[in-house]
Amino acid sequence: MAIVGLKCPNCGAGIELRGFEHTQSVVCIQCLAVLDAKDPNLQVIQQFAERQRVQPLIPLGTRGKLHGDPYEVIGFQERTILVDGMPYSWHEYLLFNPFKGFRYLTQYNGHWNDVKTLRETPPPAGSKSGKPAVSHLGETYLHFQSAEASTTFVMGEFPWQVRVGEGARVVDYIAPPRMLSVETTGSEQTWSMGEYIEGARVWEAFQLRGSPPPAAGTFANQPSPYTGKPGTIWRAFLGLVFVLVALAWIFTLWSREEEVFRQRYTYAPGRPGEASFVTRTFDLGGRTSNVELSIRTDLSNNWAYFNFALINEQTGQALDFAREVSYYFGRDGDGAWNEGSKGDRVLIPSVPAGRYYLRVEPEMNPQTQARSMSYDLQLRRDVPAYSYFLIVALLLVVPPAAVSLRAAGFEKARWAESDHAPASADDSDSDSDDGDD
Amino acid sequence: MIQNPFYLTYGLLLLGLLGVAEYRGWSPLSVSEVKNVPKSVRENPGVYRSHYRGFPRFFGGK
Numbered sequence: 001m002a003i004v005g006l007k008c009p010n011c012g013a014g015i016e017l018r019g020f021e022h023t024q025s026v027v028c029i030q031c032l033a034v035l036d037a038k039d040p041n042l043q044v045i046q047q048f049a050e051r052q053r054v055q056p057l058i059p060l061g062t063r064g065k066l067h068g069d070p071y072e073v074i075g076f077q078e079r080t081i082l083v084d085g086m087p088y089s090w091h092e093y094l095l096f097n098p099f100k101g102f103r104y105l106t107q108y109n110g111h112w113n114d115v116k117t118l119r120e121t122p123p124p125a126g127s128k129s130g131k132p133a134v135s136h137l138g139e140t141y142l143h144f145q146s147a148e149a150s151t152t153f154v155m156g157e158f159p160w161q162v163r164v165g166e167g168a169r170v171v172d173y174i175a176p177p178r179m180l181s182v183e184t185t186g187s188e189q190t191w192s193m194g195e196y197i198e199g200a201r202v203w204e205a206f207q208l209r210g211s212p213p214p215a216a217g218t219f220a221n222q223p224s225p226y227t228g229k230p231g232t233i234w235r236a237f238l239g240l241v242f243v244l245v246a247l248a249w250i251f252t253l254w255s256r257e258e259e260v261f262r263q264r265y266t267y268a269p270g271r272p273g274e275a276s277f278v279t280r281t282f283d284l285g286g287r288t289s290n291v292e293l294s295i296r297t298d299l300s301n302n303w304a305y306f307n308f309a310l311i312n313e314q315t316g317q318a319l320d321f322a323r324e325v326s327y328y329f330g331r332d333g334d335g336a337w338n339e340g341s342k343g344d345r346v347l348i349p350s351v352p353a354g355r356y357y358l359r360v361e362p363e364m365n366p367q368t369q370a371r372s373m374s375y376d377l378q379l380r381r382d383v384p385a386y387s388y389f390l391i392v393a394l395l396l397v398v399p400p401a402a403v404s405l406r407a408a409g410f411e412k413a414r415w416a417e418s419d420h421a422p423a424s425a426d427d428s429d430s431d432s433d434d435g436d437d
Numbered sequence: 438m439i440q441n442p443f444y445l446t447y448g449l450l451l452l453g454l455l456g457v458a459e460y461r462g463w464s465p466l467s468v469s470e471v472k473n474v475p476k477s478v479r480e481n482p483g484v485y486r487s488h489y490r491g492f493p494r495f496f497g498g499k
Contacts, residue, residue: 236441240448247452251459276482290462307487311474318471320487349464359482384459392455399444 008033010044016061018074019096023157027075029060034154034163046163054078054153057107057213058093064206066114071095071103073206075156081147081170094158102159105202106194110215111222112202113179113194121191122173122180131420134173134180136193141173141180144220144418149183172220176414179221196221218413226407233400240396248389256286256382261358267304268372269364276361281313284381288352292383296343297375299327302368303340304375307361312354319348347385 006015013030017023023037025045032053034046056076063072075094080087090108092115104115118136125135132143151166169184177196182189196219199212215222260282267275284291297304303326309318323346329338364373415421457463478485 233441233444236444236448240445240452243452244455247456247459274483276485278479278482288461290464309471309474309485309487311478313479316472316474316476318474318485320469320471321466322487346466347462347464349466349468350462357479359478359485359487361482361487382462385462385464388455388458392451395451396448399447 006042008035009042010035010047015042017157018061018072019157019159022096022102022159023074024160025162026157027154027162029155032155036161037157045161054091054155056091056093056155058105058202058206058208060156062206062208066095066103066205069097069100071097071100073156075154075158075162077151077155077158077162078153079149080152081149083147089152094156096157104192104194105197107199108219109217110199110213111219112197112199112212113221114197115181115192115194118180118191118193121189132173136180139175139178141175141178143420144172144174144179146171146419174221176221176227177223194221196223218410218417220414220417222414224407224410224414226403226410230400230404230407233403237396237400241393244389244392244396248384248386251384255384256289257384258285258381259378260284260291260381261379262376264374264376265360265362266372266374267362267364269366269368270371275363276307276359278311279358279360279377281355281357282379283355284351285353286382288350289382290385291348291351292345292378292380293323293348294343294345294378294380295323295325295375296378297325297327297373299325299342299373301328301330302326302373303365304373305363307359307363309359310348310351310356311359312352312356314354318359319351321346321348347383 006017007013008015008028008031010033011028011031013028015026015028015035017026017037026035026037026042027033028035031047033044035042036045054076056073058073058076060073060076063070065071072095073093074096077092077094078089079092080089082088088108090106093105093107095103095105102117104113106113106115122134122136122141125133125140127133128140128142133140135141147170149168149170151162151164154162154164167185171182171184173180179194179196180191181194182191199215202208203210203212261279263279265277291310293308295306303324306323306325307320308322309320311318323344325342325344326340327338327342328340329336331337358377358379360377362373362375412422475484
């Protein structure tokens with residue numbers, strides 16, 4: 001691209017014009033005076049009173065390739081909005097290609113947008129979820145934020161009469177990763193469309209040294225890393241639940257649930273002599289699987305403790321375990337109450353096939369007033385453990401629920417910075433993630 | 438499902454584990470395995486003493 005060389009009438013520094021006849025105003029890089037590029041003598045339009053410079057991350061004159069076309073950075077401006085009295089500033093880089101025209105790169109808190117002005121005006125599309133919407137190329141954009149923006153720093157060339165302090169009303173609509181913005185200055189309206197672009201891609205496009213500043217917070221049109229994920233993971237969940245239900249059905253049909261022993265006993269705690277006894281022998285057939293032991297008592301405001309040993313008559317191997325049954329009830333100021341249960345049910349794990357008997361040793365409080373306790377013991381072979389199916393269903397639901405919560409959290413963080421922030425996020429509006437293009 | 442290979446793997450592992458647990462009859466019940474129980478237990482159950490005998494008891498009640 002050809003460069004026209006001139007001198008700044010304010011400080012004498014060299015001025016380079018890269019935008020040809022498109023350049024309406026140019027800002028001296030040395031003294032930051034705004035000059036009229038259409039005037040042969042570069043008349044000073046505005047002198048920069050404050051000497052606080054803003055250093056662009058992409059230096060003016062840097063060339064790079066975007067969308068396969070070469071562009072040169074010819075202008076840079078900082079624009080600021082006030083939200084609850086707090087200034088929020090973002091940077092705009094003006095890019096120029098003599099054949100393709102202008103486009104912009106905007107940057108806020110490490111979030112970048114590739115912006116192009118639109119020739120057409122996107123039509124209104126009613127409102128969705130209480131947010132006004134516009135439509136563009138078949139896509140609906142929801143209103144995000146409206147603000148009064150002012151230019152707080154300028155440098156380089158611009159295809160309009162740029163001035164520090166220049167104000168415009170900016171309204172943003174989003175359909176991530178895209179954003180439509182309309183700027184109104186007086187009676188003039190300019191629509192532009194931005195597309196979120198990773199800082200790394202900007203650095204790559206302009207061959208910049210180092211790495212881009214890290215993106216902080218959630219930006220208006222930042223694409224959610226969870227887009228589409230909740231739907232696909234919930235569909236996978238449904239598929240797995242279908243398999244789970246099929247497994248439950250298969251094991252229900254397949255399990256033997258065979259009663260191998262049932263007997264009623266009575267235990268008198270005060271009776272002298274050995275309390276323990278053994279049952280008759282019984283066969284446990286089939287593969288190694290569980291055995292369900294059910295105890296049903298007639299306890300009343302009392303407890304009983306059972307020491308059990310399921311002994312294999314042939315091998316002499318015993319599976320030793322204990323169960324406690326207690327049942328209490330009464331009435332107090334809160335009304336009737338009860339706790340515990342008169343019965344118990346337990347699955348004895350992985351019992352190989354064989355001939356077995358049960359050694360039972362009941363215990364009760366020796367001071368109890370109850371004369372005796374009657375109880376039933378029942379053993380069933382190969383009983384499906386439905387609690388496992390419930391546990392697996394709960395474990396299966398954890399990842400989809402987590403993905404959905406995180407996706408919702410991302411959207412919540414996005415909209416917390418908008419004019420439509422949820423009520424609970426009102427106080428967080430002063431966070432640093434605000435910005436406009 | 439293919440779009441979620443990690444979740445799919447996780448889910449299939451859980452279902453596989455469930456299948457094995459059901460097939461083998463696993464249970465969270467704490468059981469002590471005792472070998473070589475004397476045959477005389479059949480005639481005299483008192484010669485065998487449970488591992489759990491003498492544990493603290495719950496006396497319950499509100």
